[in-house]
Amino acid sequence: MTTLLQNGDAGYDEARSVWNAMIDRYPAAIARCHDTADVVAAVRFAREAGLEIGVRCGGHSIAGHAVPDGGLMIDLTPMNAVRVDPERRLAWVQGGALLGELDKAAQQFGLATTAGNVSHTGVGGLTLGGGMGWLARQFGLACDNVASYELVTADGSVVRASADENAELFWGLRGGGGNFGIVTSFEFRLHQVGTRALVAEFTYPMAAGFDVLRGWRELNATAPRQATFTANVTPDGVTVGYVWIGEGGDQLLPAFRALGPVADEHVEEMSYLTLQSRDDNVQGHRYRRYWKGHYFKSLPDDAIRALLNTPGVSASLQAYGGAIADVPDEDAAFSHRDTLFEFVTATRWEDPAEDATRIAQLREYAAGLAPYASGAYLNTLNGDPINRAFPPAKLARLTALKTAYDPANVFHLNQNIRPGEATGETAA
Numbered sequence: 001m002t003t004l005l006q007n008g009d010a011g012y013d014e015a016r017s018v019w020n021a022m023i024d025r026y027p028a029a030i031a032r033c034h035d036t037a038d039v040v041a042a043v044r045f046a047r048e049a050g051l052e053i054g055v056r057c058g059g060h061s062i063a064g065h066a067v068p069d070g071g072l073m074i075d076l077t078p079m080n081a082v083r084v085d086p087e088r089r090l091a092w093v094q095g096g097a098l099l100g101e102l103d104k105a106a107q108q109f110g111l112a113t114t115a116g117n118v119s120h121t122g123v124g125g126l127t128l129g130g131g132m133g134w135l136a137r138q139f140g141l142a143c144d145n146v147a148s149y150e151l152v153t154a155d156g157s158v159v160r161a162s163a164d165e166n167a168e169l170f171w172g173l174r175g176g177g178g179n180f181g182i183v184t185s186f187e188f189r190l191h192q193v194g195t196r197a198l199v200a201e202f203t204y205p206m207a208a209g210f211d212v213l214r215g216w217r218e219l220n221a222t223a224p225r226q227a228t229f230t231a232n233v234t235p236d237g238v239t240v241g242y243v244w245i246g247e248g249g250d251q252l253l254p255a256f257r258a259l260g261p262v263a264d265e266h267v268e269e270m271s272y273l274t275l276q277s278r279d280d281n282v283q284g285h286r287y288r289r290y291w292k293g294h295y296f297k298s299l300p301d302d303a304i305r306a307l308l309n310t311p312g313v314s315a316s317l318q319a320y321g322g323a324i325a326d327v328p329d330e331d332a333a334f335s336h337r338d339t340l341f342e343f344v345t346a347t348r349w350e351d352p353a354e355d356a357t358r359i360a361q362l363r364e365y366a367a368g369l370a371p372y373a374s375g376a377y378l379n380t381l382n383g384d385p386i387n388r389a390f391p392p393a394k395l396a397r398l399t400a401l402k403t404a405y406d407p408a409n410v411f412h413l414n415q416n417i418r419p420g421e422a423t424g425e426t427a428a
């Protein structure tokens with residue numbers, strides 16, 4: 001049974017607050033949904049009342065897409081149940097669950113599926129946009145591990161999508177974001193990954209940064225799939241390393257130690273669940289936030305130079321490849337599977353007086369890297385055009401799907417794919 005919150009009600013302010021404290025919007029009402037029927041009722045109610053819809057799962061959209069000013073926030077957070085069938089290696093996850101809830105339920109059996117790196121991120125937004133995580137090089141993106149979706153479409157119907165049922169919708173849901181409806185349940189394939197992980201990080205002085213990053217780039221070319229290479233550039237120096245899931249993660253340590261004059265070394269074995277929440281505090285709520293992202297299909301020396309030329313801010317690189325690139329490009333809406341590294345520059349602060357300078361700094365840095373970029377990850381788009389996430393043919397196919405399922409663009413508070421001309425594709 002839906003709980004409806006309005007300004008002044010207990011819980012309203014908490015429910016409208018999202019990860020990025022720059023978002024301070026007031027929905028006319030917040031519908032806290034407990035099941036699929038509640039979501040159907042909320043969509044119908046909003047449409048009849050002419051209210052703009054925002055959909056909230058983890059609330060981590062940088063642009064605050066979950067919170068419509070003066071509209072209806074469809075809050076899925078009460079729908080956070082996760083059910084695991086260890087024998088069939090499947091998990092059914094409600095549309096408002098957080099990554100930590102999925103990880104915890106699956107790890108009871110030594111199982112997991114690809115999920116992001118911060119446990120308070122939503123399964124909903126992350127998976128619909130693709131879903132990158134430490135297991136992706138072994139098992140594909142989060143969206144590659146979804147066997148089926150249950151969703152509520154713009155006309156209030158409940159629809160299933162899988163490889164055998166509404167196959168085109170299934171294709172679009174795998175990386176097309178929240179454009180096609182509200183997912184009330186994800187069915188995930190799980191993998192036997194055990195419970196162990198290893199994190200290795202080596203810090204070098206800025207003066208060694210260029211050689212270290214070149215060496216790291218070469219090592220990455222032959223990295224086993226259990227390893228996901230990482231790099232961080234800060235104004236003080238360069239840290240490179242990797243996260244390894246499974247046994248035998250120490251085999252790469254000597255090669256990293258040989259990359260240059262190590263100023264600091266951090267090698268730690270930990271449980272998979274600890275790994276999945278180790279950045280939870282640093283990535284905590286209620287700070288003002290901004291980020292920019294790029295995909296790199298290669299990392300030429302000039303890109304490394306641009307990376308090291310930071311205007312006082314930090315950047316991270318995370319390696320793609322492996323099973324992400326095994327999936328044929330046309331199999332899913334998610335694009336840029338031949339990405340080598342994802343670049344993100346992000347910052348947080350508390351004083352609103354710093355907004356303009358903080359944002360300008362990041363934009364300047366990201367602009368310096370833009371000549372080496374080939375698109376960007378849908379879930380990191382922040383004021384960027386949608387065609388950074390999808391090449392033209394994919395965008396045309398997504399537009400046709402959007403036109404079929406949501407011709408009035410009811411679901412537009414997202415990385416929006418606008419409906420176009422009618423195409424003949426019929427919604428279920």
Ligand SMILES: Cc1cc2nc3c(=O)[nH]c(=O)nc-3n(C[C@H](O)[C@H](O)[C@H](O)COP(=O)(O)OP(=O)(O)OC[C@H]3O[C@@H](n4cnc5c(N)ncnc54)[C@H](O)[C@@H]3O)c2cc1C
Pocket residue numbers: 018019054055056057058059060061062064065066076095096115116117118120121122123124125126127128129130131132133177178179181182183184283379380413414415
């Ligand atoms: C701290 C942090 C760490 C991150 N780490 C990673 C990472 O490791 N890997 C990665 O790939 N990404 C990562 N991201 C990016 C993340 O994938 C996006 O921010 C994503 O939008 C978060 O989803 P959410 O459900 O938390 O957000 P919300 O703001 O709740 O949702 C964002 C949008 O997603 C859509 N949506 C959400 N749930 C549903 C649903 N059930 N049905 C339909 N539409 C829905 C809606 O359009 C909604 O507006 C991270 C983000 C943050 C802030």
